[in-house]
Amino acid sequence: MKQEDVLALLKRYEENTCTKAEKKLLLQWLAEQAECDEPVWQSEEERTAVREMLYHRLDRTLFTPKWYRRKAVLRPVAAACLLCLFSALAWLYAGRQSTDQYEKFYTSEAVDPGSSAALLTLADGSTIRLDEADNGLLSNKNGVMIKKMDNGELVYEVDESIPLDKDGNVAKNTISIPRGGKYQLTLPDGSKVWLNSGSTLVYPAVFVGKTRTVTLTGEAYFEVAHNRAQPFIVQALDNEIEVTGTHFNISAYHDQQQVKTTLVEGGVIVSKNKTRLVLTPGQQAISNFENDEIEKLNVDPFYALAWTKGYFVFEDLDIKTIMNDIARWYNVDIEYKGKGNYKKIGGTYLRSKGLQELLNHLEALSGAHFQLTERRVIVSM
Known part of the structure; x- marks a missing residue:
């Protein structure tokens, strides 16, 4: 964030006028700062404001009367937030721990976290390892150009022609994310998709017909380009999610035995056989494999989208x-x-x-x- 944005958020936080989303953004920024090898301050004003905010938050949390009226055992997330604050204060004033102390967790047995990795399978059966491919043009076939951008994102550019496969159907591509991987791409219609580990997305090289239909196994966050005349449909295992232009997350792993659809913005219709459920922002649909029922819950979308952050x-x-x-x-x-x-x-x-x-x-x-x-x-x- 820019310095003026940080200072404005800190001021609103002290005035207790921050929205829930702004508070989460501020805490995320603090966590990212704490991950730096050296504190990075854009000005002394910013450093001082952060110090005061952390002290005031701890003071309000630990020493207000309502604290003693709560349960003796903190909820896990609340405890984690307190731990984050104490860590941030220690980092702010004492600096990072010594290398030996900090690396005690990173033993020789530690397994590296995931990174951007994906396999793109084109309609003709050819494959491209996206994490190994150079930036720039990856493919230019049948009027469809596929480019890898400098940030690693995959982008499609389509001309007026309709690419067909050997059977005369609209050509489809498949992007597969291995375990330990993640990837982001822009679909031919301009919709953006973030894919989590162990996920697969099948989509046409160009969207034609009455709908824009893709097939998902795994987890993905979608920011769909608006086109009311051509609804966007995600087929996720035994669920179908229909939208016209919205932001939502779908978790559809086989080993979870359920499909979760969480709506952030816009509107979606979740269907399973004869059951249909309309979601509004802040709601989640849960569909278990063993029956046709779909449960609707009011949720904080932050939890469903945390993996994207x-x-x-x-x-x-x-x-x-x-x-x-x-x-x-x-x-x-x-x-x-x-x-x-x-x-x-x-x-x-x-x-x-x-x-x-x-x-x-x-x-x-x-x-x-x-x-x-x-x-x-x-x-x-």
Whole structure:
């Protein structure tokens, strides 16, 4: 953020006029600052404002009367926020920990977090490793140019022709994200898509006909280009999500046994067989595999979109559900031992951290024991 934006947010925060979204943006910026090897201040005014904000927040949180009326045990996310504040203050005044202290989590067993990686399969069967390809023009066939931008994003440019495959159908491309990968692309209609680890998106090289239809397995965040005359449809396992122009997240992994659609902006219709559900911003549809029912919940979209901002956010989840996400992002296999009670826990973690540090946190919260050996995590209770 620009200096004037940071200072304006800090001022509104002190005046208690920040929106919920602005507070999250400010905390995200603080977390990013804390990750720098050296503090980066655009001015002494900014540094002072941050210091005062952190002190005031801690003072209000720890010493106001309402604190003592709350439950003795903090909710995991609240505890994580407090930990973040204490860490930020220590970083602000004392600097980063010494190299030896900081790297104690990054043992020789640590597995690297994911990075931008994807395989693009064109309609003719040819493939392109997008993480290895040079920036610039990747393909120019049948009136469709595919370019890789400097930021790694994939962009399509289409002329007036309609590319067809060998069977006479509109040519389709497939982008596959491996475990330990992520990727962003712009579809031929201008819609933007962010794809999470272990995901696959099938889409036409050009959108023709009455709808713009794509097929998703895994997780993706969509910012759909507005075109009311040609609705955008996502087929996600046994769900169909129809939109005209909106921002939403879909999680549709086979191992989760459900499809979650979270609406951020606009409107969508979630369908499964004869069941149809209309979502408004801040609502989530949950569809389980075993029946045709779709549950509607009022949620904070932040939790569904945290992965796009570089965070794991776990709230009231059991270890097995959490480990599914970890397995995809760090590209590891999970093995369970014992028949312990896997209680539900929560927390917020940077996805850029090494796996061993995350396992240390989970072990302290859950009571489970984690052993990392090569690319396998053994979970014991």
